[in-house]
């Protein structure tokens with residue numbers, strides 16, 4: 001029926017003094033809704049029934065059970081099958097694919113509206129696109145567009161796989177929106193277009209359904225935990241909104257830019273009974289205040305309407321801060337739309353059970369005058385009722401007030417464009433000369449975020465200084481200036497604000513080791529530049545003379561250099577051990593030298609093809625440079641995971657996969673069961689494993705009790721088989737045997753890399769000496785960006801780096817390097833005086849100590865170590881006393897990267913008590929037997945944001961067998977004491 005015909009019919013009915021006949025209800029489905037709802041207070045008139053339809057199948061007709069049936073969860077294939085059956089049956093529904101997951105499962109977008117809106121979907125997309133970029137829109141055109149447009153309201157389910165209510169609910173919601181004829185639903189259908197993505201994390205959802213089935217079939221056994229959600233990360237799939245490393249983030253972003261929805265509503269499940277997002281602050285400071293207000297308007301509408309209907313425990317504010325830009329829904333918030341979420345009371349799968357509600361959520365508070373009950377019988381149907389009722393209320397509100405939300409959307413877009421000349425800055429620039437590949441990668445990430453990127457056509461001078469030709473310019477007079485601003489600006493998080501919910505700093509320039517400038521001078525907007533109409537690409541080449549004695553690639557820490565080494569694994573390559581000048585060209589220490597000698601005749605062409613694609617420039621040289629070199633290795637790398645938590649190592653796998661660094665993925669059980677790890681691997685990377693990382697728990701793993709707990713494909717669990725790793729039994733960690741095997745591995749020449757949480761493993765279990773973790777008392781550095789200095793530029797780990805590097809650090813560990821005192825294990829601190837600081841006395845902290853009543857006798861060596869400075873230099877007298885106990889100098893821990901001094905430490909995010917971290921070791925290389933253990937206090941591979949630190953890891957790989965290069969020559973006296981290996 002067309003709109004006109006419908007109106008005509010209504011008119012005739014009204015003329016006849018009749019109301020439209022009440023729509024028939026599906027009695028059976030309705031009865032089950034009521035049966036599965038534990039108490040009527042968890043129900044509203046909006047969803048306590050299901051309308052009947054002769055033509056359109058409800059979920060039960062396709063699935064065989066109504067949505068919210070106890071003990072029933074639905075696989076993605078069946079959810080999609082339902083959505084497609086629905087679309088086939090009614091012109092009010094259309095289904096689109098918006099891309100695939102890493103494992104090839106589809107992501108869907110289901111559009112629901114009245115048939116006329118669906119028919120004109122393309123037109124409505126054009127209208128919101130126009131409002132999203134009003135640069136060429138006159139005020140009159142804007143008014144007309146706002147009047148004509150329909151807001152898109154996008155509901156998304158289950159980015160978090162254990163939160164299983166939303167994908168079920170969204171099927172019923174789609175049906176109800178398409179079929180129900182109440183004026184309330186008609187208003188939504190007529191005035192807006194609802195978009196539904198039933199599953200964001202499709203891979204994880206199917207595995208979750210598997211595990212639920214396993215649990216139901218094996219009630220007496222321990223069920224596997226969902227150790228893999230998607231291919232890479234678990235819960236942090238909702239922390240990829242900045243780095244966009246995951247397919248789901250990119251798919252969502254692209255779909256957003258296709259439709260420009262006014263609201264993106266992400267459905268989560270955790271706290272009772274329905275938390276609707278606003279957050280407790282501090283709020284993200286780069287957002288237009290209009291959106292903050294919209295969060296509140298929508299939240300309070302839902303709270304009021306749900307409370308009026310007698311539903312307890314619907315509240316806002318007291319959960320999550322609203323600060324970080326890394327959540328998926330920044331696809332909306334960062335792009336002038338409204339990003340919001342619910343937390344409804346979830347449960348274990350689709351179980352119905354008596355539940356004790358956590359005490360923290362049941363107290364009455366100013367933001368929660370009607371708190372959740374403290375004990376409740378809960379069902380998945382209750383969860384579905386609450387989600388569906390509240391989101392319908394929000395959808396109805398937006399539909400009825402569509403002009404307000406469309407006008408706000410337009411205004412936010414317009415104000416983003418005005419930002420360059422109003423609040424500023426005018427632009428950011430990204431220097432492209434030092435690390436062109438990484439600069440292009442950042443430019444392309446911003447493009448993926450919908451941000452326009454320009455490039456300077458010539459050298460340009462502005463108030464902030466000279467900018468080189470080719471520098472990328474991110475203008476702030478464009479629709480998505482705010483997203484770019486929040487990613488490139490620095491963050492200040494006041495430590496006395498509430499404890500942050502997540503990372504507090506994420507500034508991408510420093511984290512990617514790129515020079516960015518926040519340009520306030522509006523002159524930049526008039527500079528000669530051109531807009532990139534496709535992704536930035538750096539074309540590599542072989543340059544220079546026609547010579548062919550060698551090809552030299554300067555090491556600038558562009559990450560594709562590592563790709564090159566592994567891609568040309570058969571090619572002989574050398575690392576220069578010093579900086580050098582050759583044929584009038586300067587090269588940094590670590591530069592790659594590919595000699596013709598010892599390489600096949602076609603090396604030039606192989607190299608040319610590779611560098612071209614990887615954006616690298618190899619300089620042909622007439623002669624081999626005169627510089628000390630060692631071979632660049634192509635190590636056999638293992639990436640080690642536990643069976644308790646794979647999330648944080650997932651970011652390492654992403655980094656390795658994106659850069660095509662090959663590795664073998666092994667579990668802690670492989671370490672336990674492989675006596676000779678050295679035979680198989682050269683480097684084992686043990687990334688952080690779960691938060692906290694209690695070393696004993698990491699080593700012990702899951703308790704070994706009862707039956708084996710498999711994580712593998714079976715009839716009940718087909719989707720576990722596509723996980724990155726599988727096993728017959730997840731129980732038990734690497735155990736003491738694993739530690740022994742790791743120790744042997746390093747002693748026999750292997751290199752072990754540990755980072756953040758896993759640094760505690762070699763330290764606690766004595767695989768390294770001279771390093772301890774100190775407990776910080778004042779330090780507050782939660783997910784923050786701090787400055788560090790290269791402490792030993794001669795270490796191969798530092799190759800390609802300048803003197804400074806910003807790194808991601810999250811509160812711990814604070815490493816103390818020292819052979820005496822707390823960290824040493826020699827118990828000799830009293831022999832050498834206090835570990836840190838000068839004696840209490842006259843003057844300042846840096847003044848020399850002056851005993852009284854005698855002439856001052858200046859100390860031969862500094863009286864005082866600066867905080868963080870190691871005690872690895874042992875005075876000769878002491879060395880004599882400890883002869884036989886001290887490691888020889890070549891086995892001493894070597895600090896490669898050190899956190900900056902306190903006044904320079906803060907880059908972005910929260911930092912207090914920085915003195916405890918200042919000048920402490922960030923990266924330490926500890927020789928162990930013939931091998932090494934390299935410890936990172938920072939996390940070098942985090943959420944696709946820390947590309948600037950990646951090469952610290954890659955250098956360790958490529959030079960794993962030459963990490964000792966560049967150590968100061970040991971003193972002759974010390975040499976005598978070298979212990980036999």
Ligand SMILES: [Zn+2]
Nearest residue numbers: 160163268269
């Ligand atoms: Zn969640």
